Amino acid sequence: MLSPQNYLNHLQKNHHISFFTGVPDSLLKDFCQIVQEQAKNHYICANEGNAVAMGVGYHLATGEIPFIYMQNSGFSNALNPILSIASQLIYQIPMLIMIGWRGEPGVKDEPQHLHQGEVMLANLESHKLDFTILPSDEKSACEITSTIIADLKNNPRPYILLVTKNTFNSYETTQLSQNDYQLNRPDLIEKLIIRFSDNKFFASTGYIGRELFAAREKFQSSHSNDFLSIGAMGHVNQMAYAYCLSTKNKTIILDGDGACLMHMGGMSSIQHFNHLPLIHLVFNNACHLSVGGQPTVANKIDFAAIAKSFGYQQSFTIKTDQEFEELLAHIQTSTNSIFANIMVSKSFDAKIMRPNLTPLQMKNLFMKKGQA
Ligand SMILES: Cc1ncc(C[n+]2csc(CCOP(=O)(O)OP(=O)(O)O)c2C)c(N)n1
Numbered sequence: 001m002l003s004p005q006n007y008l009n010h011l012q013k014n015h016h017i018s019f020f021t022g023v024p025d026s027l028l029k030d031f032c033q034i035v036q037e038q039a040k041n042h043y044i045c046a047n048e049g050n051a052v053a054m055g056v057g058y059h060l061a062t063g064e065i066p067f068i069y070m071q072n073s074g075f076s077n078a079l080n081p082i083l084s085i086a087s088q089l090i091y092q093i094p095m096l097i098m099i100g101w102r103g104e105p106g107v108k109d110e111p112q113h114l115h116q117g118e119v120m121l122a123n124l125e126s127h128k129l130d131f132t133i134l135p136s137d138e139k140s141a142c143e144i145t146s147t148i149i150a151d152l153k154n155n156p157r158p159y160i161l162l163v164t165k166n167t168f169n170s171y172e173t174t175q176l177s178q179n180d181y182q183l184n185r186p187d188l189i190e191k192l193i194i195r196f197s198d199n200k201f202f203a204s205t206g207y208i209g210r211e212l213f214a215a216r217e218k219f220q221s222s223h224s225n226d227f228l229s230i231g232a233m234g235h236v237n238q239m240a241y242a243y244c245l246s247t248k249n250k251t252i253i254l255d256g257d258g259a260c261l262m263h264m265g266g267m268s269s270i271q272h273f274n275h276l277p278l279i280h281l282v283f284n285n286a287c288h289l290s291v292g293g294q295p296t297v298a299n300k301i302d303f304a305a306i307a308k309s310f311g312y313q314q315s316f317t318i319k320t321d322q323e324f325e326e327l328l329a330h331i332q333t334s335t336n337s338i339f340a341n342i343m344v345s346k347s348f349d350a351k352i353m354r355p356n357l358t359p360l361q362m363k364n365l366f367m368k369k370g371q372a
Helices: 002-015 029-038 048-061 072-086 111-118 118-127 137-156 183-197 209-220 238-245 257-262 263-273 303-310 321-333 360-367
Strands: 021-024 042-045 068-070 095-100 130-133 160-162 200-203 226-228 251-254 278-284 312-316 336-342
Touching: 002 029, 002 137, 021 048, 029 042, 029 068, 048 068, 048 072, 048 095, 048 130, 048 321, 068 072, 072 095, 072 111, 072 118, 111 118, 118 160, 137 160, 137 303, 183 209, 183 278, 183 321, 200 209, 200 238, 200 278, 209 226, 209 251, 238 257, 238 263, 238 278, 251 257, 257 263, 257 278, 263 278, 263 303, 278 303, 303 312, 303 336, 312 321
Parallel strands: 021 042, 021 068, 068 095, 095 160, 130 160, 200 226, 200 251, 251 278, 278 336, 312 336
Antiparallel strands: none
């Protein structure tokens, strides 16, 4: 297997690659972690298109090759700036783009990765993007990377390094930090589903949905009130907005800070819906907890002020149990839109169950076409 440390050394020391940007991925988490700790010029972006755009700007300033990383779920976010700016047919911006290949055919994975994973190679080919599957053998991986970098200097363009599961060795970090927040997300989710047992919940990508599913199991309650946005990171609020618009029922969004930032412009749609009982809760642990805990900048952002200016009728920042209890009371009585930025700890149960229903079963339950 490939050592993340040695591969990073190869990029930095042998090729002077010194600009790293991307959105974290669980399959690349060991490499992402070491980049986070050791690369001086490293920026985690809100979404993968932003990361490609950062790579463009860096190249324009320096003439050097940027290194960009992402999960294949985010490849579609990245395609626009790749194909319409960086492409060999347009501005010819050289860049190395490392993509974690979730859902690779033959490798067991979560349902949200199956389609994207299956079409990955055809997708690259149809977009006429040059790519290599990064070998897990270290010598070959480094040699191939050197060849690609030399080629990019003569033939500048985006070049994809596709990474399969178990390519990188694990890297044990010594730097996993806690934050100062006391509230524990799984406890809050339990309180919410007990209090709002008749309402629909839309849960964002990653652990949030798994925690909601596990809480239902714990209380032996039906999953029929829950829609888990297992994929489409950052889009859950739009799904809930339109659901609420069509039903007029109180609809509760359980969002993450990374996901909320990813397509934050979508929150402007609340302008059309702010008279509706839409409850948008961002559980802000200031990191991408589900894929390794890489930091976001969300602890420096006043989400509540942003939400207010986007048009939510009421918005709050919540840090204590008492404030959370007061928020529950507001949600209970309000008939208008509410946003809350809930500061939570990074505690999580790494072994928490995964949904044992298929997406189709969950959708049918949600739409009352089946039994719990
Ligand atoms: C477009 C896209 N990019 C990246 C991912 C990989 N991914 C899954 S969950 C996650 C982190 C989500 O962070 P946040 O919303 O803060 O929730 P947390 O993990 O902290 O619960 C990431 C990056 C993805 N699923 N989709």
